[in-house]
Amino acid sequence: MTTPQDQMADETPVALHVEAGVATLTLSRPAQRNSLSEAMMASFSQRLEQVSGMEEVRAVVLTAEGPVFSAGHDLKEIQAHRGDADRGRAYFAQTLERCSALMKAIVRLPQPVIAAVEGMATAAGCQLVASCDLAVAGAQARFCTPGVNIGLFCHTPMVALSRNVAPKHAMEMLLLGEWVLAEDAARMGLVNRVVEAGSALGTAQGLAAQIAGKSRVPVRLGKAAFYAQAEMGLDDAYAYASEVMTTNMLARDADEGIGAVLARRTPQWEDR
Missing domain, CATH: 1.10.12.10 (Lyase 2-enoyl-coa Hydratase, Chain  A, domain 2)
Structure with a gap:
């Protein structure tokens, strides 16, 4: 059955589907690598606010279309403001404030949020995974905070990352900017479970169903x-x-x- 939430899916960057007490949020801009653009963050925030008020929703699963879970901030949007009178300072501050508010909204959502990660989660995309309460990764998933490689330390992703993994693991990711494979991400505590590639969503929804069955x-x-x-x-x-x-x-x-x-x-x- 098509729900009103499903009907809205094609109109926004974040689709919403609710079934049996579980809300599935899907980042739906694969051509843009599901980057956290202005439109994506606005849609995401609206969906979280919508879900928070839905008494029938007991758990939330976050997934993404395409080979990239999320590539983090939209660098094209950021670079477009380099020519501003303040060299982009106000825009950068506003963008980071919006992103931080989004991550805090996930933490403060009444329902537990489970990330289902296939493919790459980089920079603020990795921050997004770290902000969720639980995370399931497909065997081919990879994680990275690569800002240091382009002259930009991942300061805000650091906040969520450092609250998930041991300090030396966090600093290694932040200072080296290297890829972390799914199995290593599980060992470090960034994800809970590693499953066969392509089955992260099903596993996450199974966990959500377990939670939905509790008081x-x-x-x-x-x-x-x-x-x-x-x-x-x-x-x-x-x-x-x-x-x-x-x-x-x-x-x-x-x-x-x-x-x-x-x-x-x-x-x-x-x-x-």
Whole structure:
């Protein structure tokens, strides 16, 4: 069945399809290597805002058309502003602010987001993968933060990257600008699983379906709490986590879930 979301797919750079509690967002500009152009970022942000308000959506999968997951910022758009009176300073700052807002929106989305990566994810495209909660990579996928090779350190991708992998792995990627193969990306913690080439989307959707089968209450509380406590000191993190878990324990579904374990039956979630 064609949904209103599907009907909008051809009109925007990011297509949306919703089925069985899972929203699939698809970067749909393969000819432009799914670069994060102004249009792409605007469409992406709109889709995230749309999905955040959809109660039926319990998990999100992010995928892309073509051989490149995302090549990062649109360098042609950037170079076009070199001739501005300020040599592009205002445009560059605005572009990076929009990109940062997009990445933060993924982290702050109520639903978990799973990247399904086939092909290349470079610069801000690699940042996009690192910003997702989970990531599945096809065996031929490759990752890179190559800014240093063109005189431009990947400063903003560094933020997401350094929150996913160990410091020395992050610095190696940022300083050398070399390709990282899928298996190495998994070893470093940038992706969760490496699967047969061409099956990343199916695997990611399977994970999303698993999440969609759980109560919405702990998943949403848990995602928000995970990122909040990560920015705190140890004492504050435990105090905060204890407060959130107390709230979770008072939820109807926590009562139902614990009761189901004790009674050895399947829980019946009410999402409250």
